[in-house]
Amino acid sequence: MRIAFITAGAAGMFCGSCMRDNTLVTALRRLGHDALLVPAYMPITVDEPDASQKRVFFGGINIYLEQRFWLFRHTPRFLDRLFNFRWLLKWVSRFAARAKYSEQGGLTISMLEGSHGKQAKEVASLVEFLRDEKPDVVLFTNALLSGVIPEVKRALGVPVFVTLQGDDIFLDELSPGERARCAELIRANGRSVDAYISTSAYYADHMAGYLGVPRGDICVIPPGINLTGHGGPADAPGNRAPTVGYFARICPEKGFHRAVEAFIAFRRLPDAPAARFKVSGWLGEANRPFYTEQVKRLEAAGLLGDFEHVECPTHETKVQFMRSIDVLCVPTVYREPKGLYVMEAWANGVPVLLPAHGAFPELVESTGGGLLVDPDSIDELAAGMKKVLTDHAFRQRAGRAGEAAVRARYTADAMARETVTLLERFVRPSPTPAPTA
Numbered sequence: 001m002r003i004a005f006i007t008a009g010a011a012g013m014f015c016g017s018c019m020r021d022n023t024l025v026t027a028l029r030r031l032g033h034d035a036l037l038v039p040a041y042m043p044i045t046v047d048e049p050d051a052s053q054k055r056v057f058f059g060g061i062n063i064y065l066e067q068r069f070w071l072f073r074h075t076p077r078f079l080d081r082l083f084n085f086r087w088l089l090k091w092v093s094r095f096a097a098r099a100k101y102s103e104q105g106g107l108t109i110s111m112l113e114g115s116h117g118k119q120a121k122e123v124a125s126l127v128e129f130l131r132d133e134k135p136d137v138v139l140f141t142n143a144l145l146s147g148v149i150p151e152v153k154r155a156l157g158v159p160v161f162v163t164l165q166g167d168d169i170f171l172d173e174l175s176p177g178e179r180a181r182c183a184e185l186i187r188a189n190g191r192s193v194d195a196y197i198s199t200s201a202y203y204a205d206h207m208a209g210y211l212g213v214p215r216g217d218i219c220v221i222p223p224g225i226n227l228t229g230h231g232g233p234a235d236a237p238g239n240r241a242p243t244v245g246y247f248a249r250i251c252p253e254k255g256f257h258r259a260v261e262a263f264i265a266f267r268r269l270p271d272a273p274a275a276r277f278k279v280s281g282w283l284g285e286a287n288r289p290f291y292t293e294q295v296k297r298l299e300a301a302g303l304l305g306d307f308e309h310v311e312c313p314t315h316e317t318k319v320q321f322m323r324s325i326d327v328l329c330v331p332t333v334y335r336e337p338k339g340l341y342v343m344e345a346w347a348n349g350v351p352v353l354l355p356a357h358g359a360f361p362e363l364v365e366s367t368g369g370g371l372l373v374d375p376d377s378i379d380e381l382a383a384g385m386k387k388v389l390t391d392h393a394f395r396q397r398a399g400r401a402g403e404a405a406v407r408a409r410y411t412a413d414a415m416a417r418e419t420v421t422l423l424e425r426f427v428r429p430s431p432t433p434a435p436t437a
Contacts, residue, residue, distance in 0.1 A: 001423065002034040004135035006126075006145060007052065009042030009060075014249070014282045016340050017165050018044040020199070020223045021141050025051045027224070027416035036133065038126075040145060047315045048226060057126045058111070058119065058145075059084035066118050067107045073118055080125070105178035108170075112185035114147030123148045127155045137427045139197075143167045143211065144182075146189035153192040159426035162190075163197045164207045164218065165337050169253070187212050194426050197419070199223050199338035200359035206335070219422050223338045224415030229319045230347035231403065241306070242275040242389040245325030245350070247318070247341050248332075250283040250291050255331035255355075260294045262331065262381035264301045272386055277303070280312045280321050322348040326395060327370075327388040329353040331381055339363060343410045346402030351395055353384045369402025 007021040021037065022044060028035035029051070037044075037052040041060045044052050062080050065072035110117035115124070126148055130138060138152055139161045149160055167186075171179050190196075190211075196218040198204035208215040244263055248254040256279070263277045277298070283291055298307050312318045322328070328345035330336075335358030342352050342363055352370035354360040364370050371388060373380035388395050 001420065001427065002036075002134065002136045003028060003139065003423070004036045004038060004130055004133060004137070005139045005141070006038050006040055006057075007044060007141045008040050008145065009044045009056070014045055014047065016338060017141055017163075019046050019048070019340060020165065020338065021163075022046045022048060022051050023224065023226055023412045024415055024419065026226070027412040028419070030413065031416050031420065033420065036135070038129075040126075047313065047318060055129075056084050057129070058122045063107065063111065063119050063122060066122070067110055073121065077125075080121075105174045105182075108144060108174070109178060109181050109185065111144070112147040112182055112189065114149075114189070115151050117147060119147075123151055127151045131155055137161065137423050139163065141165070143186045143190075143196075144170065146186055146193070149189050150192045159194040159423070160192060161195055161197055161423070162193050163199070164203060165199045168207065168210050169334055183211055193217075195219055195422065197221050197422070201362055202335070202359050203337035221415060221418045221422065222410060223340055223343070224410045224412045225340060225343045225347060225406070226315075226412045227347055227407065229315060230322075230344070231349070231407075240276075240324070242273050243325045243327075244275055244277050244353075244385055244389070245321065245328050245345075246277070246279045246281070246330060247312075247321060247328060247345070248281045248330045249287075250279065250281045251287045252290060253332065253334050254281070255333050256291070257294055258331040258333070258378065258381065259329050260297055262329070262378050262385060264297065264303060265378055265382035266385040267301070267303060267306075269382060269386055271390075273389055274306070275385070275389055276306045276308065278308045278310065278321070278325055280310050280318075318344065319348065322350055325350060327351055327353050327385065329381070329385065331355050331375070332358065334358070336360060342369075342402075343406050346399075346406045346410075349399040349403045351388055351398035351402060353381070353388055355381075367401050367405035368398060369405060370398050 005021060005025055007018055025035045025037040039052045039056045040058040043056060111119055130152060135158060137159045141163050143162050143164060144167055146162060153160055171182055190213060196213060198218050198220050201220050204218040204220050208218055246256060246259045250256050266272055298304050312321050322345055328350055330341060332355060337359055339359055345352055346369050354364060354370060354372055355375035356372040357375045361372060364372050371384045373384050
């Protein structure tokens with residue numbers, strides 16, 4: 001089957017959606033399918049081999065200029081391609097990462113208006129590219145890209161799918177009026193969508209109500225990870241202090257401040273072990289003041305010596321991080337739609353400590369791979385840290401359960417097979433070559 005997958009670069013940051021999409025396309029190719037990963041906005045940033053093509057559509061510079069200035073809606077194609085050079089987009093992404101979602105309402109609405117918006121020539125460019133590529137099916141990474149879908153459907157006449165994996169997090173930052181208009185446009189564009197794919201049952205239920213999409217049109221396909229390198233021997237606990245780990249983007253939304261507060265409270269509990277707090281994840285310039293504030297809280301509590309921040313820019317360093325902790329704690333403020341870091345911890349036999357909301361309950365309750373706590377209780381989070389670090393039998397049992405679940409249900413190949421099963425319900429595929437090694 002020839003599959004075109006439109007993903008969205010995230011201004012130079014490691015993005016769970018980009019990483020999922022990259023892993024999925026790589027696995028689809030491994031199964032023998034002709035899968036093309038097409039980046040939009042910016043080049044993607046991943047910690048595995050980049051499967052995306054070099055050409056970027058809806059380049060971040062072009063869509064911004066087209067939104068602001070009439071002239072750039074009519075510039076020649078050679079100039080558009082100049083602004084879409086990957087090195088230039090990567091340079092600009094350092095500044096784009098500081099942009100607030102709340103300031104992008106007008107641009108988002110225009111993008112969702114598709115051929116009627118200010119980025120109409122970008123729509124035409126992608127449609128022309130897809131017409132030349134002749135895919136059997138087209139997938140989009142999120143509903144915020146759906147403005148182009150009516151034209152894709154009209155020009156190609158192939159099935160079109162949209163993945164739901166975090167759209168509401170962006171939309172909730174817009175003004176009520178902008179959010180309502182975006183939802184209206186997404187519903188209108190959805191008339192050209194054959195089916196939606198959600199990364200969890202929770203998120204499928206939530207987005208059905210949020211966007212007004214029939215729940216029956218949303219299929220749940222859990223994310224999967226590449227297990228290469230995962231699952232080796234963890235650091236021997238006897239060689240280091242018990243360690244709480246946080247591995248996610250370092251920002252308020254992911255709950256880094258809550259993890260800090262809970263760690264301080266945990267260390268003050270009677271008979272609490274002298275544990276360490278180890279942190280990694282993408283830290284953007286916009287969140288450095290926030291990060292510094294949290295480090296100062298640890299210093300004020302006398303725990304700075306037990307804190308460690310490490311960079312993990314590669315798959316290998318990420319695996320090393322997971323092997324060096326005893327529990328992963330990411331107390332998100334928002335409701336997580338997928339949680340790849342949960343699976344990455346499990347792949348290394350590490351149990352998780354998470355708030356009981358979003359996709360976390362269905363992950364933990366179906367596997368026994370950790371503990372769930374009240375999302376609003378720092379005391380419960382602190383008690384959970386003590387429970388996992390002091391109850392060796394529980395920690396070992398939960399870690400093994402999580403690892404077994406990942407290898408049985410949450411692999412990249414499992415995600416790819418489920419995706420193909422869904423697509424084949426809608427498309428008559430072209431001949432598929434033999435799987436590659």
